[in-house]
Structure formats: C-alpha cells, structure tokens
Amino acid sequence: MSDRADQFGCDFRPHFKTHQSHEIGRWIRSAGVNGITVSSVSMGHYFSEDGWDDITIAFPFYRGMLPELIELEKQASLRLFLHQPGQVALLDKELSNPFKFYIEIDAGYGRSGIKHDDYNSIDEIIRASEAAKHCQFHGFYIHDGGTYSARNREEIRHSIEASLDALLKLKEAYPQAKISLGDTPSASISDDLSQLDELTPGNFVFYDWMQVQIGSCTYDDPALFAILPIAQQISPDKAIVHGGAVHLSKDTIIQNNVRTFGQAVMFGDKQTNPIEGSFLSALSQEHGTLSGFMPRQMKDYVVICPIHSCLTANLFTYFVTPSGKRIEKRIGS
Amino acid sequence: MSDRADQFGCDFRPHFKTHQSHEIGRWIRSAGVNGITVSSVSMGHYFSEDGWDDITIAFPFYRGMLPELIELEKQASLRLFLHQPGQVALLDKELSNPFKFYIEIDAGYGRSGIKHDDYNSIDEIIRASEAAKHCQFHGFYIHDGGTYSARNREEIRHSIEASLDALLKLKEAYPQAKISLGDTPSASISDDLSQLDELTPGNFVFYDWMQVQIGSCTYDDPALFAILPIAQQISPDKAIVHGGAVHLSKDTIIQNNVRTFGQAVMFGDKQTNPIEGSFLSALSQEHGTLSGFMPRQMKDYVVICPIHSCLTANLFTYFVTPSGKRIEKRIGS
Numbered sequence: 001m002s003d004r005a006d007q008f009g010c011d012f013r014p015h016f017k018t019h020q021s022h023e024i025g026r027w028i029r030s031a032g033v034n035g036i037t038v039s040s041v042s043m044g045h046y047f048s049e050d051g052w053d054d055i056t057i058a059f060p061f062y063r064g065m066l067p068e069l070i071e072l073e074k075q076a077s078l079r080l081f082l083h084q085p086g087q088v089a090l091l092d093k094e095l096s097n098p099f100k101f102y103i104e105i106d107a108g109y110g111r112s113g114i115k116h117d118d119y120n121s122i123d124e125i126i127r128a129s130e131a132a133k134h135c136q137f138h139g140f141y142i143h144d145g146g147t148y149s150a151r152n153r154e155e156i157r158h159s160i161e162a163s164l165d166a167l168l169k170l171k172e173a174y175p176q177a178k179i180s181l182g183d184t185p186s187a188s189i190s191d192d193l194s195q196l197d198e199l200t201p202g203n204f205v206f207y208d209w210m211q212v213q214i215g216s217c218t219y220d221d222p223a224l225f226a227i228l229p230i231a232q233q234i235s236p237d238k239a240i241v242h243g244g245a246v247h248l249s250k251d252t253i254i255q256n257n258v259r260t261f262g263q264a265v266m267f268g269d270k271q272t273n274p275i276e277g278s279f280l281s282a283l284s285q286e287h288g289t290l291s292g293f294m295p296r297q298m299k300d301y302v303v304i305c306p307i308h309s310c311l312t313a314n315l316f317t318y319f320v321t322p323s324g325k326r327i328e329k330r331i332g333s
Numbered sequence: 334m335s336d337r338a339d340q341f342g343c344d345f346r347p348h349f350k351t352h353q354s355h356e357i358g359r360w361i362r363s364a365g366v367n368g369i370t371v372s373s374v375s376m377g378h379y380f381s382e383d384g385w386d387d388i389t390i391a392f393p394f395y396r397g398m399l400p401e402l403i404e405l406e407k408q409a410s411l412r413l414f415l416h417q418p419g420q421v422a423l424l425d426k427e428l429s430n431p432f433k434f435y436i437e438i439d440a441g442y443g444r445s446g447i448k449h450d451d452y453n454s455i456d457e458i459i460r461a462s463e464a465a466k467h468c469q470f471h472g473f474y475i476h477d478g479g480t481y482s483a484r485n486r487e488e489i490r491h492s493i494e495a496s497l498d499a500l501l502k503l504k505e506a507y508p509q510a511k512i513s514l515g516d517t518p519s520a521s522i523s524d525d526l527s528q529l530d531e532l533t534p535g536n537f538v539f540y541d542w543m544q545v546q547i548g549s550c551t552y553d554d555p556a557l558f559a560i561l562p563i564a565q566q567i568s569p570d571k572a573i574v575h576g577g578a579v580h581l582s583k584d585t586i587i588q589n590n591v592r593t594f595g596q597a598v599m600f601g602d603k604q605t606n607p608i609e610g611s612f613l614s615a616l617s618q619e620h621g622t623l624s625g626f627m628p629r630q631m632k633d634y635v636v637i638c639p640i641h642s643c644l645t646a647n648l649f650t651y652f653v654t655p656s657g658k659r660i661e662k663r664i665g666s
Binding site: 017039040059060061062063064065083111112113145229230231232234240242245246247249250251282284285286287289300301310311314315316317331332333 | 350372373392393394395396397398416444445446478562563564565567573575578579580582583584615617618619620622633634643644647648649650664665666
C-alpha cells in the first residue's frame with residue numbers, strides 16, 4: 001500500500017484503528033511512514049507512547065475531547081476534524097501548539113461530515129481559521145464507506161466517483177487545500193489516485209472476508225484469522241465451535257443468500273484457501289455454529305477468516321504469528 | 334432473582350458472563366449465592382481468583398480445555414458439560430478431583446446439546462460415568478434461547494414449554510438427575526418454576542433493551558448504559574455520536590420496522606424513561622448515528638440503553654456507578 005501511495009504521489013497516512021498495535025505500527029514505520037490516522041484521542045495517546053508524533057484524529061471534534069487533546073498535543077502534532085467555526089476559536093484558545101484541521105466531507109455516504117456542496121459552512125470554518133493563531137486549515141477528508149457495498153473492481157471504481165468528484169471540485173474552489181481519501185477498497189484497486197494528496201486506508205493491514213467479497217483483495221490476502229476449537233459435532237454438516245460474538249464481533253455478509261459470520265479456510269503451503277460452503281451461520285456470546293462442508297482434516301479446530309477484521313482484532317488482547325510469536329496490542333475502547 | 338429462586342425452591346447458580354466482575358460477583362455472593370456459572374474456563378479462573386470454588390463451565394467440553402481445567406480443579410469444584418462417553422473416561426483419567434457433569438439438552442433451540450429424545454446417547458454417557466472414579470452425573474441443563482424471540486409474558490411462557498416438558502420427561506426417566514434452566518426471560522417472569530432444581534440466568538444482572546422488548550422487565554429495570562458524546566449534529570433528527578461497534582457491539586432489534594442498535598433514555602429522579610423514537614440507527618467502528626427525536630436537554634451526550642448488555646459490557650474494561658465509583662471487570666475473551 002505504501003508503494004501504491006508512492007506511485008500516485010500521495011502522502012500515505014494509514015489508519016491504525018485496525019491493528020491497534022505498537023509492534024505492527026513499527027513494521028509500517030519501517031516502510032517510511034511518519035504520519036498516522038486514528039479514530040479516538042485515546043488511540044492517539046497509545047501510539048504517541050511509541051514515538052508517533054504526527055497524528056490525525058479522524059473523528060468529528062467534540063468538546064469532551066479537550067482534556068485528552070491538551071495532553072496529547074504535548075507529545076504530537078495534531079490534525080483534527082472540525083465542522084463548526086466555533087470549534088476553531090475554541091481550540092485556538094485551548095491548545096498551545098500549532099495544529100492543522102481537515103473539514104470532513106460527506107459526498108453521499110451519509111455518516112459524518114459536511115455536505116460536499118455546503119460551501120457556506122465550509123467558507124465559515126476556513127474564514128474562522130484565517131483569524132486564528134495556532135490553527136491551520138489543511139484540507140478535505142472523505143471516508144467513502146459506500147465502496148463497502150461494491151462486489152467487484154468495477155463497482156468499487158464506480159462507487160468512488162462521487163467522492164473523487166466532490167474532492168476535486170473542492171480543490172478547485174480552495175486550491176490551497178489537500179484532499180484525502182480513507183477507504184481500503186478504492187486505495188487497493190483504483191488504477192489512478194494521483195489527483196489525491198493523501199491516502200489513509202486502514203483495513204488493508206489485515207484485510208478480511210468482506211474485502212475479499214468486495215473485490216479489494218483475493219482470498220489469499222487476509223492476514224488475520226481466528227482459530228476456533230470445535231466443541232460439539234451436531235450433525236455431519238453442523239458443529240458448535242468455541243468462538244462467539246466476544247471473539248469475532250457480529251458483522252455479517254450475505255453470501256449465496258445466507259448470512260455468514262465468518263468463512264472457514266485451510267492454510268496451505270503457499271496460500272490460504274477458503275473451504276467452499278463452510279462458514280459460521282450463527283454466533284451467540286461464546287458459541288459459534290459452523291455449517292456446511294467439513295473436510296476430514298477439520299477435526300479439533302477450524303480456521304476462520306473474519307468478516308470484519310477491525311472489529312475482530314479489537315476484541316483480542318494480543319495476536320500470535322504463525323511462528324508462535326505474541327504481538328501485543330491496545331486493550332479497551 | 335435470588336428471592337425468586339428461593340420461592341421456587343431452586344438452587345440459584347447465576348451465570349457471571351454478563352458482568353464478568355469480581356466486585357459485582359461479591360454483591361451476588363452477599364445474597365447467599367455459592368455456586369456460579371461461566372462460559373469459558375478462563376472466565377472460571379477469573380472468578381476462582383476471587384474465592385468462588387463451585388463453578389459450572391457452561392460450554393460443551395472439548396479436549397483443548399484440558400490444560401486450563403487441570404489448573405482450575407486445584408482451586409474449585411467443577412461442573413462440566415459432557416456430550417460423549419469418551420469424554421467421561423478422558424476426564425476421569427486426566428482430572429484428579431471429583432467433578433460433576435451435566436448433559437446439555439437441545440429441546441429445539443438448535444444450538445449446542447444432545448437432542449432431548451436421544452435416549453441412546455444420554456444412556457451411554459450416564460453408563461460411562463457409573464464406571465468412573467472422579468466423575469458424577471449431576472443432571473440436565475437447557476439454555477432456551479428461544480425465549481429471546483418472545484415479545485410478551487405470554488409468549489415467554491409459551492416458548493419455555495417445550496424445554497420444561499423435555500426436562501420433566503428426562504427427570505422421569507432419570508429420577509436422580511437435577512434439572513437446570515438458563516435463560517433470563519423465563520427466570521424473570523414465569524409464575525412457577527418449582528419443578529426445576531436449579532436456575533442459572535445471567536443477563537438479569539443488568540437487563541437491556543432486548544429484555545424490555547421481550548417483556549422480561551420494564552424499561553426502568555436495565556442497569557447498564559453507555560453515555561455517548563454527541564459529536565456532530567447532521568440535521569434536526571440526526572447526529573453522530575462517539576459510540577460504535579467497539580463500544581456497543583452490533584446486536585440489534587427490529588422495532589416499528591426499523592433496525593435499532595441502542596435506545597436513547599433519560600435518567601429521571603425516580604426512574605429511567607426511554608425517549609420515544611430516539612435510537613441508534615447505525616454503527617461503524619467508532620461512529621454511531623443517533624436518529625429521531627432529540628429533546629433540548631440532549632446537547633452534549635446521549636444515554637444509550639444497549640440492545641444486548643452482555644456484549645456491551647464485554648467491550649469495556651470497567652464500569653462506573655452513578656456516584657462515580659469505578660468497578661473493575663475482567664478484560665479479554
């Protein structure tokens with residue numbers, strides 16, 4: 001992903017919410033990354049403790065963040081998401097060091113951000129920053145969650161068009177602004193993102209079964225798995241495994257008209273292969289129901305590729321590599 | 334709940350997977366409870382560290398549990414869930430202290446357990462235990478998750494009938510067996526459970542919005558809430574809050590044909606009141622979308638009654654009481 005960002009001439013500021021691990025962060029630092037993106041101030045603190053000093057808090061600013069931000073600005077240069085002129089004035093007063101901010105744009109996904117054509121609001125915020133001492137408008141950011149409903153490369157490309165258009169129009173109106181895009185599908189497969197200034201994908205570090213279905217990666221790319229003990233064989237095509245919502249979270253994907261909570265895979269010598277028709281069909285707190293084809297080798301445990309690796313990783317207190325090495329991570333939300 | 338168990342003459346062995354907290358466990362101990370139920374061996378270890386020495390591991394036994402069980406039996410009398418005669422022989426050999434076991438029964442819910450009318454399998458397991466040294470057959474256990482689809486007291490009563498019938502028939506066939514039931518809805522509202530020997534509900538310790546909808550409790554009963562900062566007002570009836578899947582998990586309930594990830598409530602002097610039509614309509618990793626009516630008092634934060642308190646509690650590293658006291662809990666799965 002770092003190479004792709006280089007190829008497009010984009011600044012690569014990956015989102016670290018997926019792994020939440022100092023050690024994995026260091027792997028990424030060794031690829032030349034200096035600036036990172038996180039989804040909460042406390043996650044920012046966690047990474048500043050490991051020496052990261054250029055951190056974007058990719059969540060709409062609210063007043064309750066202030067006490068933690070005042071601590072964090074002592075350790076790191078901050079980039080914040082502001083959506084009201086009053087926030088510019090407040091932070092200019094409360095923070096002591098220079099900081100940058102993005103205006104998050106909603107180009108149709110409909111989560112957070114200012115509507116892409118609401119120039120009045122955008123103008124007001126930027127004007128407020130021109131009077132400020134510490135605070136510098138940096139650019140526009142879009143997380144296009146719409147690409148998550150794509151199911152092939154063509155649909156990803158199509159789905160991202162509205163976001164790209166919005167960012168390019170904004171850049172025309174505000175030529176000093178950097179434009180930044182955050183989703184893993186388009187960062188993974190777009191042929192050309194060279195019009196963007198920054199890329200901030202996060203999920204790519206592990207990928208997952210949803211990204212395979214979207215078309216962001218192949219089934220050999222995911223790098224996070226849950227190895228679940230098989231506890232009780234109910235019938236030839238149904239077993240209870242020790243792996244529930246407290247291990248995998250409950251994100252699902254509909255595949256062949258069936259709701260799936262995780263895909264069974266087999267580790268091969270050279271690649272990981274999905275076991276066709278073998279998946280988690282239900283989860284309660286600790287129980288998972290494994291359904292479908294169960295090859296003979298699948299006796300004591302099943303390897304599950306999670307639907308949404310960000311949420312699965314968040315539920316564990318550490319990772320283990322294939323060679324048995326334990327990788328620590330952040331605990332708690 | 335302890336009073337209800339007394340009233341029915343049942344042994345009360347509550348499930349501790351909902352709170353996962355030493356301190357809350359002590360409140361329950363002070364009500365006279367001695368035996369508890371947990372959903373994993375590591376959760377059993379956590380509670381044995383606080384002096385609990387009579388612990389049911391309410392999850393189908395599998396061989397991978399053994400190393401941890403061998404440690405745990407040094408601290409606590411165990412009750413296990415066995416479903417194969419070979420497991421009786423294995424544990425009789427591997428464990429050093431006497432232990433009891435349940436045969437978990439599936440009376441139609443279709444998760445784990447042996448089918449209620451599969452007398453061959455049941456006979457085989459019990460016969461195996463008669464030859465064993467350490468191992469004593471204790472009784473039959475049903476978790477009737479079917480009550481979770483009920484939407485009033487009548488439906489809960491109706492939904493539990495198959496489970497009660499199955500347990501009573503098994504008791505007729507095996508008069509020495511204790512019969513044990515695990516779900517919160519029927520433990521909360523059934524008029525008479527005196528035919529049962531044991532009650533093991535767990536969720537009742539907090540209840541949640543799903544239990545309100547089921548009819549297990551009223552909207553004033555839930556005791557676990559997430560207080561979420563309001564980050565960005567998108568429109569008069571839509572706001573982004575800092576509270577996502579890493580805080581609430583993603584269990585949902587359909588209410589008035591709309592999928593709900595959490596219900597907004599208002600703390601009153603005497604009771605907690607739901608704010609009609611105000612709820613979380615979407616969750617991503619850190620973002621929640623609050624939809625509907627937002628009273629003027631709801632400015633900086635919203636109080637959310639979670640859909641499924643077990644999963645929400647599991648995601649936090651501690652609780653805070655209304656008076657500001659911090660209550661520690663178990664971390665990790």
